[in-house]
Amino acid sequence: MKHGGTVRAAHRYSWELAHGELDENLSIDHLCHNPPCVNPDHLRAVSHRSNMENRISSHSNSKSGVRGVMWDAEKKNWRARVASDGKKINVGRFSSLEEANAAALEVRAKLFEVTD
Known part of the structure; x- marks a missing residue:
C-alpha cells in the first residue's frame, strides 16, 4: 500500500497503527497464517527467525x-x-x-x- 508518499506493507502499517513504531529489524508474523490479513489482533512483531519458524505449510x-x-x-x-x-x-x-x-x-x- 502507499501511505504518505511511501510504499509500505499493509500488515506492517496495520501493526504500527495499533502498537506504535516497529523496529526495522523485526518482522510481522501472522498468527492466523493468512498473509493478506491486516487485523492487528492476528499480527505480532518477531525476529525473522521466529517468523520463518512459525510457517505451517x-x-x-x-x-x-x-x-x-x-x-x-x-x-x-x-x-x-x-x-x-x-x-x-x-x-x-x-x-x-x-x-x-x-x-x-x-x-x-x-x-x-x-x-x-
Whole structure:
C-alpha cells in the first residue's frame, strides 16, 4: 500500500497503527497464517527467525504436502527433518506420514522461539 508518499506493507502499517513504531529489524508474523490479513489482533512483531519458524505449510514442491516430511523411495518410509539456525536435524524415519509429522512438530516445539 502507499501511505504518505511511501510504499509500505499493509500488515506492517496495520501493526504500527495499533502498537506504535516497529523496529526495522523485526518482522510481522501472522498468527492466523493468512498473509493478506491486516487485523492487528492476528499480527505480532518477531525476529525473522521466529517468523520463518512459525510457517505451517510445506514448500510448494513438496510431494508429501507436510512441512519437513518426505518419502524415501529407497528405504520405503517417511523421513522427518527440521531446520533450525541453518542446520538440518534428522528427526527419524517413520512408517506413516502422520507419525513423521507428529515427530517433526514435537522437535520444532522444543527448538523454536515461538510455537503458537
